[in-house]
Amino acid sequence: MAGEDALYLGLAGEGALYLGLGALFSGLSLHKIRKNEVKVQDASLCVLPALLLLEAFCYLVLPAGPGLSVFFVACVFYYMALPVRRMLPAAGKSVLVTGCDSGLGHALAKHLDKQGLLVFAGVLNRNGPGAEELRRDCSPNLCLIQLDVTNCEEVAAAYCEVSGRVKDTGLWAIVHNAGVLLYVADGELLPMNVYKKCMEVNFIGVVQVTKMFMPLLRKAKGRLVTISSMAGLNPIPGFAAYAASKAAVTMFCAVMRQDLFKWGVKVSSIHPGSFKTNIFGSRDLCSIQAQNLLENLKPDVRDEYGEDYLDTLKDLHQKMLTSSSSDISPVLEDAHHALLAQRPYSTYTPGRLAYLIPLIFRCSPIWVYDTFAKLIFPGHHTILPRSLRTFHDNYKTDLKRGRGKGHFRTGASQTQRTSEKTAMFWIS
Template sequence: MSTVFSETAWLCLAVTAALGGLVLYKFKKRPGQVGRTVFCLAGFCGGAYLLSLSLFWGLILFSLSCFLVYVYLSGQELLPVDQKAVLITGGDSGIGHALSKYLDELGFTVFAGVLNEKGSGAEELRRTCSTRLSVLQMDITDPQQIKDAYSKVVQKVQNRGLWAVVNNAGILGLPADGELIPMREYKRCMAVNFFGAVEVTKAFLPLLRKSKGRLVNISSMAGGVPMVKLAAYGSSKAALTMFSAVMRQELSKWGVKVSVIQPGGFRTNIVGSSEMWDKLEKDILDHLTPDVLEDYGQDYILEQRNFVSLTQKYANPDVCPVLLDVRHAISAKRPFAFYTPGSGTYLWLCFVSYCPTGIVDYFSKKMYRRKLCFESSLPRALSVPPWKKKAT
C-alpha cells in the first residue's frame, strides 16, 4: 500500500511540476495586470496546499489548481496584431500620445484623434510614426468633427473594419474645494470626460459590432475613490466607469468586449499650463458670492494650484503600466473588465469599496495631510482664532 501511495505521490508531483512549468512559461509572456492576478491565484493554490492534511490530496489539489491557472492564462493569450485598426482620442499629449506611438510600433493601424491637428503633438506623431498612423482632427465635444473622423476611418479601413476604440481624451478641470469650483468647470469636465466619450462610442459602435472588437475607456482611480479637490473630475470619471459597466453587459450579445482602465497617479500634461491656471483662478474669484469669498479668503483660493504641483511630485512619470494594460484590453482573447495600473491603485479601490465609510475618511484625511500638507492651509474662517472673530 505504501509503495502504491509512493508511486502515486511521485506521479502527482511530476504532473504538478510539469503544469507549474507551463504556468511559469505563460506567466512570463503576459503583460500588464495579468501578473497580479496570477500571483493571487498562486497564493490561493499555495495556501490550499499548506492547509491540506494529506500530502497525497494536497498534491492532487495543487495539480488541479495549476491546471486551472494554465487554462486561465491560455485565455489571456494575445491575438495577432494583423494591422488591426484602433482609434485613440486625446492623442495630442500624455497617455494618448504615448499609446498612439506604442500601438504603432506593435503594428496596429492607429487613428490618433487630436484636439489640434496642427499642434506640436500631432506633428510629432506624423514625424516619428509609421505610415499606418493617421492623425485626425477630433474635438470630442464637437459632433461634426466626430462625424468627419468617422467618415475618414471608414474610408481607410474599408472591409478590414475597426477593431478597437480607446476613449482616452480627458481634462482635469480645476482642482479646488467643490464649493469653489464654478459650474462652468463641472459642465466642462462632464462634456469632455463623459459626454464626449459617450458620443464617440455611439458614433463608432456600428464598426465595433461588425468586427466584434473592443471598447476601452480610460477612467481614473478618482472615479472610484473620493479624492479631495477633485469633485468635478472624479464625478465625470465615475460616470464614465458606470457607463462602461453597463455597456459591457449590453454589448456582450454582439461579441464586443468592454474594458475600463482606472489608472492611479501618473504624470501627464492633463494639469494644463500656468496661463490656464491664471484664467481658472480669475474665473473662481469672479463667480464667488461675497459670503463664500469672505469665508474662504483670496489667499486660500490662490493656494489651490499648489495641490497640482504636490500631486505631480508623487505621480509616476512612467506610463508604461497603462500602455501594457490597454494593449491587453484590446489584444487578449478574454480581456478584463477592469484594469488598475499604478502602485496601490487596486488596493485603494478595494479599501474604499469594502471598508466602512468612517474608516475610509479617517485614513484618507491622514494620507492627504501627510503627503500634501493640507493642515498648513485652511479657509480664512477656519484659520482665524475665535477671539479675533468676536473682536471683529
C-alpha cells in the first residue's frame, strides 16, 4: 500500500513538473510574441500543439529524467526560434521606391518619409496629381524621381540623380513596387500584349532597376525588397499573365538573395493578399482592356466562350475590389520591417489568409487546393462557356431521367470527357 502511495505521489509530482514547465515556457513565449509584435505565421503557432503532444508522449512513455530533458530542450528551441524585433535607426538611410504615383507605392513613400528615411519616390509623371500630393504632404527630404521602370533612359537618369545625392554612402534600399495587372480572364482569352506588358513591368522592370542600382546597394550593404503577390506563390484562376510575371520576380528575388549574401545585402519579397490598390485600375481602364480582349479574340474562340460569358469578365474587377481590404497598413508594416529590421525575413505574407493559401497549395493534394481556390477567389464560374453549357444542360436532363452521373456524350474523346468533368467541378 505504501508502495502504491509512493508511486502515485511520484507520478503526481512528475505531472506537476511537466505542467509547470509547460506553463513557464508558454508564458515566456507569449510575452516574447507580444513584446516583439510577432505575427501568427512568424510565431509558428502550429508548433505549439506539437509541443503539447510531445509533452504527453514524454510523460506517458519516457522515464522522468529523459522525458523532462527532451521536453525542456524542445521548449528552449521553440523559444529561441521566435523572432526578436530589433530595428536599425532610420537616420542617414535612403530608399528608392518605384511606382509612387498612387496606391501602395504612394502610401509607402509617405510612411517611410515619416519614419525619417530619405525617400526617392519614383513616379511616371513628376507633374501628376500623385507627385503633387507627395510634394505637399511629405518633408522636404523626399525627392521625386521621374522613373518608368521599362524605360532604359529614365532608369539611367534616375541612377545618376540618386548617386549624386547619396555619394559614397550608397543607397540603403530599393523597394520594387511598380506593377500592373491589366485584366483578369481565362489564360486562353488574354491577349499577348497583356502577357508582354505584365512581364515587362512586373519582371523585366524589376531586373533592369536592380542591375542599374546594385553598385549603390552593395556599397551600403543594404536591402533589396520586392512587392510581389500571393499570385506569385500559388495559382489564382484568371490571373495567368499577372501570376506568371509575379512568379518570375519571386524566383528572381530568391536567387538574388543567395547571390547577394556574400555582399552583405539582404533580400526580401512581400506577397500581399487582397488589398484595395490602384493595380485593379479604374472602370475606364477596365473597359479599354475588355475591348482589347475582344479585338484580339479569334472568331471560333469567341463563339465557343459566348458573349454572356465574356460579359461576366467585366465584373471581376469590381468583385475583387469589393472583397479586398482597404487597410493596407499590414503591407506598410512588413515593408518597414524588411527595410530596417536587423534580421529581416526572406518572405512576408501580409493580409487575410495570405500565409495559409500558399501553405495549402504546397502541402495538400491539388484537388484540395483547387476546391479551396474555388471557394475563396471571386471568379466567373457561375456561368460556363457556351460550348460547355450545352453539355451541362444535357447532363442535368440525363440526371432527371435517371441516367446517372456516368453519362457523357456519345463518341466523346477522353480529352473531351476530362474537360467536361472539370467543367462540372467548377460549376458545381
